[in-house]
Amino acid sequence: MQKYKHFIIVTVLVLLTTVVLKYVVFGPMFRLPPAASAESAPIDALFEGHFWVISFLFALIMVLMLYAIVVFRRKSGDETDGPHVHGNTTLEIVWTIVPVFVVIGFAVWGMVALGQLLQEKDDEMVVVVTGKQWEWSFAYPEQGVKAAQLVLPVNQPILLEMYSPDVLHSFWVPEFRVKQDLVPGRPTFLRITPTEIGNYKLLCAEICGMEHANMVADVRVVDNATFLAWMEERSQRIDYAALTPVERGALWYGPEGDGGFGCNSCHSLDGSVIVGPSWLGLYGSTRVFDNGTTAVADDEYIRNSIFYPGQQVVQGFVNQMPNNYEELFAAQEADILLNDGLEIDIVADLIAFIRSLNE
């Protein structure tokens, strides 16, 4: 009876502690962000199952350990050894076999839930996501729209088709629960059905270099009418002829999703250093290079620095700039010439924009 007394007390303590841990300790400690996608339902159910197991196992081992410490510790004056117990094969088999069934159970649960997440829906809308160092851009091929923020109609199943031109990135909106890496050289896919209207953040979850922490984009889940209105607004072709060179320069400077070349992800306009030198006060200033030579930042220098970024590197900086802007600009200029009959020089626009910052 004395022997069973311990086991009865411990069983009661373990069960009590499990419940207390689940609701009082781990409940508040391990909070999931609000759920905003259809995918959250099976995932959160699995989370709930795991939290029960976590609470139970933590209670089981800690209660047994603390109980043993308090009850069986050596009393003062007692110099004898503990009971000579070598083991118990039945117990060993039980605590090997029972966990086997539990983990198989959870693996099956995980498989079923994963199957739900991967399920292809009937009326999926495709959004092409591009992540590059250190900026997100989005394209809606069915509507022919590009954007720097991800706008999604509520309750519309979405298929994200994701590309990276440079390094690994990872698509994660905590409220949507699911996550998928972007792998250069191949598309990757993710299915999401947003269910709650609201504003969220898309975070890059895979280390992608210097500005990884700041590779964030806005995500807006809106009702269908708002989405259609936004699409309408975005699908207007930019009237390049109506813009001044400075305005066009500002456009080229901006994010890719807004029709620019994403200069903004590395060069600031306020004098702060992101990756490359700031454009504030750049024009006409004297540049000191890493080999000790200097030059005045004139038109020729800026054109050269954009097309051949490794040739003259400003002291204190490491060249991380892509060297394909000559091709990209030429392609864009040809496109505008073809569609708008307008001949422009993107570098000249950018120079005008940089000069305007001095005023």
Next chain:
Amino acid sequence: MQSLVKFFRSRLYDALAGAFFGALVGLTIALSTRYLHDLILIDWLGAAAPPIATEFVLPALGFLLVAGHAFIGFATGFGGFMGTRIGRFLYYGSATGYVRGFLGQVVFTLLGIGFLESIRALLGMTADGSTFNLFGTVISEPGFVFGALVGVIGFLLGSGVLTDWLLWITGAQTPLRHGAPPGKPEWFRYLNVDVNHKVIGIQYGYTSLLVLLAGGLFAIIFRIELAQPGMQWLTNAQYNTLFSAHGIVMIASILLGVGAMSNYLVPLMIGAADMAFPRLNAFSYWVGVPSVTLILAGMAVGGWDTGWVAYAPLSLRAPLGVQLFLMGFWINGFSSIASAINIIVTTMVMRARGMSWFRMPIFVWGAIAASLIQFTATQTVGVALMMSIAERAIGLNFFDPSGGGNPLLYQHLFWFYSHPVVYVFVLPGLGVISELLPVFTRKPLFGYKWIALSSLGIALVGFLVWAHHMFTAGMGDSLRTLFMITTMFVAVPTGVKFFSWVATLWEGKMTFETPMLFVLGAISVFLIGGISGPILGTVPTDLHLHDSYWVVGHFHATMFGGFVFPFFAALYYWYPKITGRMYKESLGKLHFWLMTPGFWVMSFGQMSIGIWGMRRRIADYDPALGIEAAQVLITVAGLVIGWSILIMLYNFVVSARTQEKAVRNPWRSRSPEWQIPSPAPEFNYDVPFVVVGDPYDYGIEAEYIRMGQAQPVPAGD
């Protein structure tokens, strides 16, 4: 050859080495003064430095510091301060394996760079890609890689760890030397190449602790940055370098710590006089030193921003520092493989008579399971690292998709080693837990065979789960399912260990000296690591938690519970064996009661912010997350852990000099190493013992080993 050896033993060499290191110390002080000056004056106060300071005072100060230190080094080396303790230390110190090794590394690195750059210049090649400006000369990346590689050979030659092998080529006889070199003090052994397994174990141990301090310092620096949103005192690039270096430096520290325990304990526990291959054993340790040097040097030549995993293609675009990191990591593999061979062979063939596999002290099971992994898995990461090095340096295209490479290939090769290596870290630690529990509960280990086989079980299953690190990487869905199932099975042998430990505690007559406290702390912390694992193993929940701070909390708990806490328990437990003196119990308890709650707060805090949306490896976080309080708490907890470890080191250093002599068997252990004097004699057991019983038969009068009759040690050798 002979004249070269003569030169290395001459006083002129000592003087030159002294001058070199004096100048290096001077240069370090001068540069850091300069750096601090800039930081305080320009970055913090926003003031411009007065011209006289930058143009005259600082350079003059720098010159004086360098020249002065070089002179002091020269004079010290020449024996000017032989009368003083510090003089003796500097004199002998300048001739240690470390000084000779580093000197060799610097000289050979420069020679290697010079050689390759000359060839490149002759061929008319210009440096494209990453370059480094060394004293006004632009050095290409291949030049740097070649220099680093040759530099490691320079270290090995300089330190003397290859000397015996090289002399064998000439046909010379080189008997193993025991004891300090002639004319040198006893402590000189510990700073020089030595073949005794206990000396090597101690070398592993203090190097591990030094490297642990470096890695810990990096963590403290970026944890302070992370306490508040916004960037306070680091740039993004510095932050990225620090967290990347923290990861790999801590892994190096853990591998060294595992080496410390295995090398010191395995021969003692199985009744061997030394390891099977003593020179190879020394090589395993000494090749690890330049590997750590390369990694730290990588921080100075541009750093790197890839984390310790160095995923391609980011690693192919990262600054030059990544190349030295990759090489240091790669060189470390030699250490792992060589030491694993030694442990496996020693355990297989050198056990005392009567010591069958299931009569070995349980720690040996942990050590051999870990060695089997190291011996078979390290090569894969070596391949992955070398492919990255080659892709960067000479353009072989393996991983970059723009040339037809495959980025996922790197991840597979990398994790095929880097997942099992986690068990290399924890299996010896779990062995320590199982080893110490019976001693402090005065009870047999519950289910010895089950615990021993669960170590092998974990090692085996550990080979089949690597791709769970890639659940979001873009693998096929069937593979995700397969690896989810195998991963979940890791919980089974791990559970066996927990249940057996608790059953050992049950009805045990426990006492709570510092080693036992750390064992109990280890169980509680490893439990946190264990229960936070399966939720990462099922794919749907992992899709949310992957690359979040939950993972950071999970693996820190695994590493602390599986290695750091048991390692500290081992250090306290075998401290009287190593030094012959007892540590201060009060300071040991203080260390425990600071570190354990500190760690709980840190670990649960990390898991809590991770599930809420905090990403891994970010220099800054969005204040809108509302996790500032938790971030501050984690940083404070980290600082408390750091301080508590300094208390331990203080305890160890001071106790070795001031504490009273320890009794022969302070823990009343049945294990063989406690039946001989402390510190253990050069050859451990004068006469081999015979095993006649089971190792953990506490509670009954039963012999484990029967010591042989002591006989006079034969003269010579």
